[in-house]
Amino acid sequence: MLVYTLKRLFIAFLVALTVSLITFSLTYVAGDPATAIAGEAATEADIEYIRELYGFDRPILIQYAEWFLNAMQGDFGQSFYFKLPVADILFERLPISMTLGVCAITFAISLSIPLGVLAAMRPNSFLDRLALGISVVGQAMPSFWFALMLIVIFAVWYPILPTTGSESWEHFILPTIVLGYYATPAIMRLTRTGMLEVLGSDYIRTARAKGLPQHVVLFKHALRNAVIPVVSLAAVQFGFMLGGSIVIESIFALHGAGYLAWESIGRNDLPVVQAVVLIFSLFYIVLTFLSDLLNAWLDPRIRVG
Amino acid sequence: MKRLLAASALASLAVVSAIPAALAGKADDTLNIVWERELENVDFYFNTAREGIIFSRLTWDGLLYRDPKTMDYVPLIAKSYKWVDDVTLEFELREGLTFHNGEELDADDVVYTYNWVSDPANGMKTPSNVNWIKTAEKVDKYKVLVHLKEPFPAALEFVSGTLPIYPKDYYSEVGPDGMGLKPVGSGPYKVLEVEPGKKVVWEKFDGYMKGGPKGTPTIGKIIQRTIPERNTQIAELLAGRADWMWRVPADQADRLQSSGKVQVVNEQTFRIGYLTMDATGIVADTPLKDERVRKAISHAIDRKAIVEALVRGKSSVVDSACFPSQVGCTTDVPKYEYDPKKAKALLAEAGYPDGFAIDFFAYRNRDYAEAMIGFLNQVGIKVNFSYLKYAALRDKIRAKEVPFAFMTWGSNSVNDVSAITSHFFGGTNDDLAQDPKVQELLNKGDTTVDLKAREAAYKEALTIIAEKAYWLPLWSYNTNYAFSNDLNFTPTADEIPRFFNASWK
Numbered sequence: 048m049l050v051y052t053l054k055r056l057f058i059a060f061l062v063a064l065t066v067s068l069i070t071f072s073l074t075y076v077a078g079d080p081a082t083a084i085a086g087e088a089a090t091e092a093d094i095e096y097i098r099e100l101y102g103f104d105r106p107i108l109i110q111y112a113e114w115f116l117n118a119m120q121g122d123f124g125q126s127f128y129f130k131l132p133v134a135d136i137l138f139e140r141l142p143i144s145m146t147l148g149v150c151a152i153t154f155a156i157s158l159s160i161p162l163g164v165l166a167a168m169r170p171n172s173f174l175d176r177l178a179l180g181i182s183v184v185g186q187a188m189p190s191f192w193f194a195l196m197l198i199v200i201f202a203v204w205y206p207i208l209p210t211t212g213s214e215s216w217e218h219f220i221l222p223t224i225v226l227g228y229y230a231t232p233a234i235m236r237l238t239r240t241g242m243l244e245v246l247g248s249d250y251i252r253t254a255r256a257k258g259l260p261q262h263v264v265l266f267k268h269a270l271r272n273a274v275i276p277v278v279s280l281a282a283v284q285f286g287f288m289l290g291g292s293i294v295i296e297s298i299f300a301l302h303g304a305g306y307l308a309w310e311s312i313g314r315n316d317l318p319v320v321q322a323v324v325l326i327f328s329l330f331y332i333v334l335t336f337l338s339d340l341l342n343a344w345l346d347p348r349i350r351v352g
Numbered sequence: 353m354k355r356l357l358a359a360s361a362l363a364s365l366a367v368v369s370a371i372p373a374a375l376a377g378k379a380d381d382t383l384n385i386v387w388e389r390e391l392e393n394v395d396f397y398f399n400t401a402r403e404g405i406i407f408s409r410l411t412w413d414g415l416l417y418r419d420p421k422t423m424d425y426v427p428l429i430a431k432s433y434k435w436v437d438d439v440t441l442e443f444e445l446r447e448g449l450t451f452h453n454g455e456e457l458d459a460d461d462v463v464y465t466y467n468w469v470s471d472p473a474n475g476m477k478t479p480s481n482v483n484w485i486k487t488a489e490k491v492d493k494y495k496v497l498v499h500l501k502e503p504f505p506a507a508l509e510f511v512s513g514t515l516p517i518y519p520k521d522y523y524s525e526v527g528p529d530g531m532g533l534k535p536v537g538s539g540p541y542k543v544l545e546v547e548p549g550k551k552v553v554w555e556k557f558d559g560y561m562k563g564g565p566k567g568t569p570t571i572g573k574i575i576q577r578t579i580p581e582r583n584t585q586i587a588e589l590l591a592g593r594a595d596w597m598w599r600v601p602a603d604q605a606d607r608l609q610s611s612g613k614v615q616v617v618n619e620q621t622f623r624i625g626y627l628t629m630d631a632t633g634i635v636a637d638t639p640l641k642d643e644r645v646r647k648a649i650s651h652a653i654d655r656k657a658i659v660e661a662l663v664r665g666k667s668s669v670v671d672s673a674c675f676p677s678q679v680g681c682t683t684d685v686p687k688y689e690y691d692p693k694k695a696k697a698l699l700a701e702a703g704y705p706d707g708f709a710i711d712f713f714a715y716r717n718r719d720y721a722e723a724m725i726g727f728l729n730q731v732g733i734k735v736n737f738s739y740l741k742y743a744a745l746r747d748k749i750r751a752k753e754v755p756f757a758f759m760t761w762g763s764n765s766v767n768d769v770s771a772i773t774s775h776f777f778g779g780t781n782d783d784l785a786q787d788p789k790v791q792e793l794l795n796k797g798d799t800t801v802d803l804k805a806r807e808a809a810y811k812e813a814l815t816i817i818a819e820k821a822y823w824l825p826l827w828s829y830n831t832n833y834a835f836s837n838d839l840n841f842t843p844t845a846d847e848i849p850r851f852f853n854a855s856w857k
Binding site: 079082083084085089090091092093096097100128129130131136195198199202206209210211212297298299300302306310313315 | 390392393395398400472475477478479480528529532548549550577578579580581583584587588590591592593741743746747750775780781782
């Protein structure tokens, strides 16, 4: 087991390394960072000067190796754009994305799993249709539009919630709803399908025949089995919410890491892009790892296998 | 019981949330401004953003100040100034000025700032703003000489616009990083707080000079927040949590105006649009090499219609390769009226009666570009259109891979022709025309101190550019400013909002 874990960790490390190497080269291919840093009004001499100042005239591999060695020591370099250490910027912005991600996935799970279970209990009933409706709307509605509607309702018509910034917990209510709702349909439908399948199986009939109360059948016997693929999906969704909340972060002016990454790409701010990509890919790797562990705990067969 | 608990929890949540995060506006003498851009380091010498210029006008003063109405250079930190000769400027300083931290402002600070920023080793982000300075020299406590490398008549423009004076003791101690987090200046507002890229808080500087050209600030506090999404900015403005925003798109501006909840004012900017054409064939052997083809293109596009339908506001058609208010810019050049028949005739004369196909590039205002493509189609010119990011397109142009493009230039708010015409026709890598006569005339204009002679040289150059149709200048740009009904605010054509001149009604 220890060997297996170590092996996995090593592979994870390789994946992170490859991802960062690819991003490094891609950002380079996309445009000359010196032109981007110099800004719109720069003359050609200005740009040439910046190219030398930042060392962009050296081979890419050497630039990458230098960055990598420093990153290993926790030094992600200085942002070309902000002229501040990348670590400081990330330290300020990551918690915002993390908070939003955790709130949103919690919201999504606590909405979608009960809905999925309810829908599976009475297939094709009004409840099922309602749950289906909620999920279809969530999937079809563009999140930027939903976000703007919420802003219009809760900030312009009935000004009871703040819309921009991240100073207090209230600032996270609207973004959480929008981001969480976006992830709800997939989780709900997977729960519903899983529950339907499990509820039709023999051991559930046996459990019912034994006279076990409904909630024990549902939550102890059925859900535990039905939820296994949901855990994997939720882990992926969570990773997506951490890095992919760009639209939400920009609409609600949250200044999180997702938006930072997006803007930094446009500004060719290589050190920031590099660090964010590395950290997000690490998140994904850790999340997948954790979801495997969780599944193993839920299903002894995986542990043995 | 459970229900009751849930209901009261919800109710209390609503009550807690109803407490506004921050009171805005006139009531607590705080001007809340929002803009889109995450300002990099607020140290003026280490950012290239327009928002950086706004920041610097609030926080720092320069030796001179360009009056936004008359465009004259008036003394600010300086009490008076004069040209000693073509390469020497003398400034006499006001006495008794202090920085926000109490440090006295005298010749040492001026000399230090000028010498520090003009030293390439210090890594100024826009060297062309300062590379005309040879050195600055202290004569006495309140008198400074600035020596130029060569005659440079546009120097005053830079003295007044891009050279804020820094406190010597403080800056030599903390450097750009420290200045970026805790800026200290002598301007009308002092900075209380900087959250990089997110928020800046200023407070009125009570020790600010009396009777200066920038006036006396009246609003107590200014808070700037960065909101990347324009619709959110509008929502904040309508909800009264923001008092000022800019760059409102034309369609939204109409609706905001008619809501009656805010004021919307439109003003021109220094930015102009233009079509650049590969006249020398340096990119490829295209029909654009033929002057008649370039003239045909100039006649084919109805610029006036595009201005009226799309650009709107105070924008107008521009005929010469500069913004009309810029020193040395003349509008008295050959003009190309919209005349598709003439365009077709010119094309036929050049040997393209059925038109031709060409690559066409743009990086902003896709709708304007598409309107122009429509006009070109009507005379038979088909284009392969590519829409790129600015940096990528500019690199491509310099690499001589772009025969035909829709570009724009804001001159960095510099009110002098040298910031645009000389930039694009003066023989640099950005110069696609490479016309030696134009280059010579522009060089003469750039280095002649006598204004009449300067203007004559520039006029001749601009006339040749128009005659040969190297560029088709298109139109000036404009910005919509939307702000609270409680606020007195007047936008200026140089696109630098001056909040120190704003006041509550």
